[in-house]
Amino acid sequence: xxxxxxxxxxxxxxxxxxxxxxxxxxxxxxxxxxxxxxxxxxxxxxxxxxxxxxxxxxxxxxxxxxxxxxxxxxxxxxxxxxxxxxxxxxxxxxxxxxxxxxxxxxxxxxxxxxxxxxxxxxxxxxxxxxxxxxxxxxxxxxxxxxxxxxxxxxxxxxxxxxxxxxxxxxxxxxxxxxxxxxxxxxxxxxxxxxxxxxxxxxxxxxxxxxxxxxxxxxxxxxxxxxxxxxxxxxxxxxxxxxxxxxxxxxxxxxxxxxxxxxxxxxxxxxxxxxxxxxxxxxxxxxxxxxxxxxxxxxxxxxxxxxxxxxxxxxxxxxx
Ligand SMILES: Nc1ncnc2c1ncn2[C@@H]1O[C@H](COP(=O)(O)OP(=O)(O)OP(=O)(O)O)[C@@H](O)[C@H]1O
Ligand SMILES: C=C(C)CCOP(=O)(O)O
Numbered sequence: 025x026x027x028x029x030x031x032x033x034x035x036x037x038x039x040x041x042x043x044x045x046x047x048x049x050x051x052x053x054x055x056x057x058x059x060x061x062x063x064x065x066x067x068x069x070x071x072x073x074x075x076x077x078x079x080x081x082x083x084x085x086x087x088x089x090x091x092x093x094x095x096x097x098x099x100x101x102x103x104x105x106x107x108x109x110x111x112x113x114x115x116x117x118x119x120x121x122x123x124x125x126x127x128x129x130x131x132x133x134x135x136x137x138x139x140x141x142x143x144x145x146x147x148x149x150x151x152x153x154x155x156x157x158x159x160x161x162x163x164x165x166x167x168x169x170x171x172x173x174x175x176x177x178x179x180x181x182x183x184x185x186x187x188x189x190x191x192x193x194x195x196x197x198x199x200x201x202x203x204x205x206x207x208x209x210x211x212x213x214x215x216x217x218x219x220x221x222x223x224x225x226x227x228x229x230x231x232x233x234x235x236x237x238x239x240x241x242x243x244x245x246x247x248x249x250x251x252x253x254x255x256x257x258x259x260x261x262x263x264x265x266x267x268x269x270x271x272x273x274x275x276x277x278x279x280x281x282x283x284x285x286x287x288x289x290x291x292x293x294x295x296x297x298x299x300x301x302x303x304x305x306x307x308x309x310x311x312x313x314x315x316x317x318x319x320x321x322x323x324x325x326x327x328x329x330x331x332x333x334x335x336x337x338x339x340x341x342x343x
Contacts, residue, residue, distance in 0.1 A: 041121055041194075042121065042232070043193065043229040043232070044119060044121045045078070045231055045232060045233055045235060045327065046225050046231045046235075047075070047124055047237065047325060048127065048218050048222055048234075048236045049071050049124060049125070049126040049127065049169065050127045050236060051126070051127030051129025051130070051131070051132075051133070051218075052239040053067055053129075053239050053315075053316035053317075054067050054068045054071060054126065055130045055165065056129075057129045057133075057286065058130065060134055061130055061134075061161060061164075061165075062130050063168055066317070067239075068172050069172065070316065070317035070321075071317065071321070072172045072173050072176045072177070073176055074317075074325055075122065075124070075173070075176075077322060077325075078122075078322065078326045079118045079119050079122060080118055080119075120198055121193060122198055123198070123225060123231070124169075124173065124199070125200075125202060125203075125218045125222050125225070127202070127203055127217070127219075131161040131164065132158045132165070132204075133286075133288050133289055135154055135157040135161050136154060136215050136290040137287070137289070137290050138154065138288075139151055139154020139155070139158075140154065141158055141215055141290070142290040143211065144213055144214060146212045146213045158204075158205040158215070159204060162203065162204055163202075163204075166200070173198070177198060189228070201218070201221055203215065203216055203217045203219075203291065204216055215290045217292070217296055219236070219301075220296070220300060222236075226307055230309065233309060233310045233327050234301070234304050234309055234310070234312070235311075235314070235321075235324045235325055236301065236311065236312070236313040236314075237315070237316040238315065238316065239315065241255055241318075241336055241337075242256065242257075242315075242336040242337030243255075243256045243281060243297075243339075244281070245274060245282065247282065247284040249284075255337070256269050256271070256272070256281070257270075257272060257336075257338065258271040258337070258339075260339075260340060260341070260342035261305040261340070261341055262341075262342045262343075265302060265303065267305075267339070269281075283295045301313065302339060305340050306341060308341050308343070311338070312324040312329050312336055312338055312339075313339070314335065314336030315335070320334055324336060
C-alpha cells in the first residue's frame, strides 16, 4: 500500500505541491574555482542563509535547529543535537519547495580535465582513474554543502536520483543534486553539468522560477574581466529557442555574447549556462542569473527581480 502511494506520488506531479524554485549554487560561487578543492566558506554560508530566508514565510524563521548530527560531542561548532529545539520544527513556516543543485567549481573540474573524463574513453586507465577522482572530489564538496545547508534549514536534506525527487519534495525534504562524472551511451563516460541537470528538472517539475547563483552579476556582452563589459539585464527566447538581448540596447545593435571559459572547466562555463537557461525559458519558466551573497541573490531566490535596481540577468520567453 505504502509502495503504491509512493509510486503514485512519483509519477503524478499533481500529487506534490508545486515547486517554487530550482536553484544552482554555482561552483564559481561557492568554491574558489581556480584553487584546487577550496571552498569559499563565506559565500556558501551566505547562500545557505539566503535560501533559508527565501523559504521562510515573511522574514524571520525562528530559532535555528541544526540538522547536522554527524558532529561529535564536544565539537566547538555546536551541540550534536538540540532535541528540545526539534519540537519547534513544525511551526517555523519554512516553504521547503526548493530544489538545490550545485556545481563542482574547484572540486571535480581539475580532476576531470586532467584525465579527459568529459571526452569519454573508459578503456584508458587515466580516464578510469580520473572518473573515480572526479566523483570523490565532487561528492566531498557535496558533503560540505549538505552540512552547511543542514545547519540553517530545519529540513532534512538528501542526495537523490530523479525518481525520488517528487517523493522527497512531498515529504518535505529539500533535494540536493550535483553535477558529476557519469556513464554515457555515446561517449561511454562524460561530465554532466549541474546546469544540464537543472534543465531536466525544470522540464520535470515546472518550477515557478530558476536561479543560477555564480561569481558574477549575470551574463555580460563579453567576459566580465573586460572593464567595458556590459551586464545584460534581459534576454528573450523565442519558440525556436533562439535568444536575443532585450535590455540594454547595445551599441551597433550587437547581437552575440563573447564568452571565455577557464581551461580546466569541463562543462562549458557560461556558454552552457546560457544555452540551458534558454531551454528553460522556452518552457515558460523565468531564469535569473546573479551573484551569490548579494542583496540581488536574495531577491532572486524570493522570485522578486522586477525592480529597476535589481542587478542580474533575466532570461524569459518572448511569448
Ligand atoms: N560573457 C560572460 N558573461 C558572464 N560571465 C562570463 C562571460 N564570459 C566568461 N564568464 C565567466 O563565467 C564564469 C561563470 O560561469 P561558470 O560556469 O564558471 O559558473 P558556475 O556555474 O558558478 O560554476 P560551475 O560550472 O563550476 O558550477 C564567471 O566566472 C565569468 O568570469
Ligand atoms: C564533477 C563535475 C566536474 C561536474 C560539473 O558540473 P558543473 O560545475 O555544474 O558544470
